[in-house]
Amino acid sequence: MAEYKNVEDLSYKEASTELELIIRSLESGEMELEESLESYTRGVELLKSLRSRLAGAEQKVSVLLKDIDGNDELVPGAPADDSDALNL
Template sequence: MPKKEPVINENSEPSFEQALSELESLVETLEQGDLSLEESLKSFERGVALTRTCQMALKESEQKVQILSDQRIDAEPEPFDRDN
């Protein structure tokens, strides 16, 4: 049975996995070269937004790992600013 692609609303924040999957699909479509210039630019713009989403998710995960792996006895979890 074919794998169903998750439906992603462009106005909502997709999960890392959803964003990566959509980004891979966009790259494949762009590499085929069958899109018009306008469609290609729209796809490229969406790809940039998805890349930023993935980068932010990876940055947040890295921060969490650093906090959790801190070996100091008095280490306290520190809030991180999601917008940076």
């Protein structure tokens, strides 16, 4: 079983890079079943964390937007494109 850092201890870039590597490994079809299941589970953890962080960042951006008069205005952001998401 591979040793992984806690997902929440990874930066967004580190987590997204690790997820990309996992996806490539799974797509290669060269891993044993147990390793594939472990990698898939880790990928799901990373994906959930990345989506949560992105949603939080989108919320912060929405709150920070101001209208032309300088008044605070809550503007909902568009949801992130998840067309490349893992189908769970």
